[in-house]
Amino acid sequence: MEMKHEEIKDLVAAYVLGAVSSREVLFVRSHIMSCEECMADADAYASVASELALAVTPVPLPKGFADAVVAKATGAAAPSRSARRWHFSLVPALSVAAALVAFAIMTTQVIQTRHEIDRRGRVMSALLHSEEGVSLSGDGAVARMVPTNEGSIFVASGLHEAPSNYTYQLWLLDEGQPDSVATFDVEDGVAFVESGIDMSDYESAAVTLEPAGGSAKPSDTVVLSASV
């Protein structure tokens, strides 16, 4: 779906207000990220739009609300899964490949205790702050693709869920020629992809938005691109 600058310029205010459909939103966002004029408009509108929230009249919450939230937050209920312990140190990425596989398994389980949240956060943080591989960014999200003993690991934080009938696709680029790594979904703002591909054959990476099932060649909707 192609949308021209003139069309999108008209939509920036609606976009900032959240008044654009999930189908259109990524195309609008993608254009804004690459257009100085629309980006400036979006920034200007965003500061006003967030002030609109201040017009709201408070409505008191019932007694016990805070207790209920804190109980849920701290996982007051005992977790019923097996107590596996993941031990790993956060040193060079190459040495934590096995632990990261464990992390991949962890992300598919429901995370209920704060210990798991902390561990996951630490692994994410280590990956994202690693010096290895290539870092990507775009649209408020950060990501990194890191070589490991078995191939590579890609992790992203802050991506929105893809709209229905669409998926994200990770590509490695060699002289502009793209090879698909995998399609992936976002869960709770986090995405994680492990692959056997050797990154050293490539110079860059990117993430695009594709129709569900992925594409043979990347679309124009680039969501994350490698930082220079």
Add this chain to the structure above:
Amino acid sequence: MTTYDDLFMERQDDIQVAGRLLSRDESALREVINTYGGVVNGMARRVITEPNLAEEVAQDTFLALWRRPGAFDPSRGSLQAFLLGVARNKAIDLVRKEESLRRTKDALASEAESAFTTTPSGAGFEERDEVREALGKLSAVQREALVLAYFGGRTYREVAEELGIPEGTAKTRLRDGLTKMKQLMNPTRER
């Protein structure tokens, strides 16, 4: 007039609370709920008809902050603005899945009307009054479109359909409404 220094001090509190949340301090979560629970619930109630569902949205908002305190970036706005944004997004997601949950156009309009015609909220709520005053100064059609989009969770196409206007007109009213709000709001405020 709010100076930059005032804002910086106000943000210091937010930064401290965020730090405590990051180190898993439950008392910080309670404080945040006590301070912002009312407005977060108020935001959810603006968007969703059903009070229990609105309360669930409020709960999910605070849980989201607890699970990822790092998502709040003090350089981009206040903690209150962040929480209200999260609450609004969650509420809108809900009403987009189930249209019957959303506020009617008339309910939203009459609420918006009373919001800016009520007496001032008093000390400490100057920002709220300022926004309401600005909303009151928009043209009726701009305000109507803005309220439907922002609080009603309508897409611009739905705004057009509901108001019986062309899509282009809906987009223009939203754009002009926001532009005018920006001109009316305190120009020295930094965000």
